Each structure stands twice: as structure tokens, then as C-alpha cells.
Amino acid sequence: MTAEVPARNAALSLRRGLRLLEHVADRTRGGAASVSLTELAAELGTAKSTVLRLTAPMLETDLLRRTPEAGFTLGLGALLLGQSYLEGIDLRAAAAPFLRRTAEATGLTCHLVVPDGTDIVYVDKVETRGTVRMGSRIGNRLPMRNTASGKAIVAFGEPELLTQVLAVPAVAMTDQTITDDDRWRQEVERTRARGYGIDDRENEPGIRCVAAPVLDHANQVVGAMSISGLASRFPAAAVRELGEGVVRTALEVSVALGSSSAGLALARTASSGGVR
Structure with a gap:
């Protein structure tokens, strides 16, 4: 039973991270150059610290990137994933x-x-x-x-x-x-x-x-x-x-x-x- 708790937490974090990534994608498709930390926290109904924790691995894998205005936008990794899907x-x-x-x-x-x-x-x-x-x-x-x-x-x-x-x-x-x-x-x-x-x-x-x-x-x-x-x-x-x-x-x-x-x-x- 004790091993299930980390697994549930990991699954929850993954779902939250995917929701965050989808939200940034929706905003940029809608014309936004980037989405700020404050906006993400407010729009997703979560703390800024949680946003920072969720975005950290996405920044490392280039699914997201930071803009000069300290906002978040999709990174090259997201483009490559989409390209691989389309080519398939x-x-x-x-x-x-x-x-x-x-x-x-x-x-x-x-x-x-x-x-x-x-x-x-x-x-x-x-x-x-x-x-x-x-x-x-x-x-x-x-x-x-x-x-x-x-x-x-x-x-x-x-x-x-x-x-x-x-x-x-x-x-x-x-x-x-x-x-x-x-x-x-x-x-x-x-x-x-x-x-x-x-x-x-x-x-x-x-x-x-x-x-x-x-x-x-x-x-x-x-x-x-x-x-x-x-x-x-x-x-x-x-x-x-x-x-x-x-x-x-x-x-x-x-x-x-x-x-x-x-x-x-x-x-x-x-x-x-x-x-x-």
C-alpha cells in the first residue's frame, strides 16, 4: 500500500503538467506571445510554487521555454513531438x-x-x-x-x-x-x-x-x-x-x-x- 502513494502523486503531477502544457499551447494559439507565471497560477487555480515545480522538467526537455519577459511559451521539444506525430x-x-x-x-x-x-x-x-x-x-x-x-x-x-x-x-x-x-x-x-x-x-x-x-x-x-x-x-x-x-x-x-x-x-x- 505504501508504494501506491508516490505513484498516485506522480500520476497527479503528470496530469497537472500536461494540463499546464495544454494551457500554454491554447494561449499561444490564441495569439499570446507567452504566458507569465502569475497568469498561469491564476488561470490554473494553483500556487506559483506549484507552477514552477511543474514547469521545471518541461524547461529541461525544451517542451517549454522562458521568454525574455519571464513568461512561458512552447519550446522546440513540443514542435518536434508534434512533427513526429504528423509525419506518422x-x-x-x-x-x-x-x-x-x-x-x-x-x-x-x-x-x-x-x-x-x-x-x-x-x-x-x-x-x-x-x-x-x-x-x-x-x-x-x-x-x-x-x-x-x-x-x-x-x-x-x-x-x-x-x-x-x-x-x-x-x-x-x-x-x-x-x-x-x-x-x-x-x-x-x-x-x-x-x-x-x-x-x-x-x-x-x-x-x-x-x-x-x-x-x-x-x-x-x-x-x-x-x-x-x-x-x-x-x-x-x-x-x-x-x-x-x-x-x-x-x-x-x-x-x-x-x-x-x-x-x-x-x-x-x-x-x-x-x-x-
């Missing part, structure tokens, strides 16, 4: 529940792709019982130029990617494929403006697709998610509604990956009742 998030695992939900809600095929040079590579695919089977397979590679996902990645990716894609000769997969460089550049601009790319029977005859970019914790484009189906089941009149839905879902995936800009965009979407 797997894109495919993070996106999987969102792809399943979308496939079930729309009855269309959902894809997750990643960029590789000027191509896209399928890394996940979800179909439901009522979905018309698509010929795409995980591991398949397609030119960005012929796909809605490629347009979304180019529209929101690094500027030089557009030049790289246009440097690759266009191959007409159908009579709808956009092979003219100027027209394709304009389509990328429209994709950027509305938030999602459209493949209107350009890659496969009779198949329509919309796609939106997925961002990581550094707010960089790491992929795209799309929904595809027969044009007869995915009419042109439904493109806007389904496209905006894909944008919202791609933002949710991006938030799961730690994207701050996606979080802000999703909050604006919720408050305005729309995507834009």
Missing part, C-alpha cells in the same frame, strides 16, 4: 473513412491518388454494392493532364508543376480529351477558382469525374480524392453539387493530416453554408 499519419489510412462515407452517400466510385512527376498514381479505391465497377486499380498510373485529380493537383500545387505537365505531349484518350495547351491552362485556372477539377469523359469514354486536392500538415498538396461514374449516373447537372461535396471531404481529410489552411477553409465553409 498515413495518407491512405487518414482518408479511408472519408472515401467509404462518400462512396456510400453518392453511389459512385471514390479514388485517392498521389502525384508522381507529371502522373497520378491510385493508392486507394472504394466501391459500394450499387457502384458501377470501374477499370481503375490501385497502383495504376495516369497522366495528370487527362484526369480531374491531375487538374486539382496542378491547380493547387507548386507553380512549376503546370509547366512540367504542359511539357509532356498530350495523348488524346477520347474525343473529349483537352490536347490544346491554352485550353488546358484555362481549365486549371477554372479548377483553382471553383476548388475542384473536372474530367468530362476526357480519360475514359462515358466516364465523368470530379476531384479536389488533399493537403498535409505543411499545407502542401500531397494528393487528391475524386468521385467517378458513368455519365448517365453522374450527369453534368450534378457536377457542381458533387464537386462542392468532394471539396468539403478533401478538406476534412486534409484537417486529419494536420493542415491548418484546410481547417480555416472548412470553418469558413461551415459558417457560410457553402464551399467558397
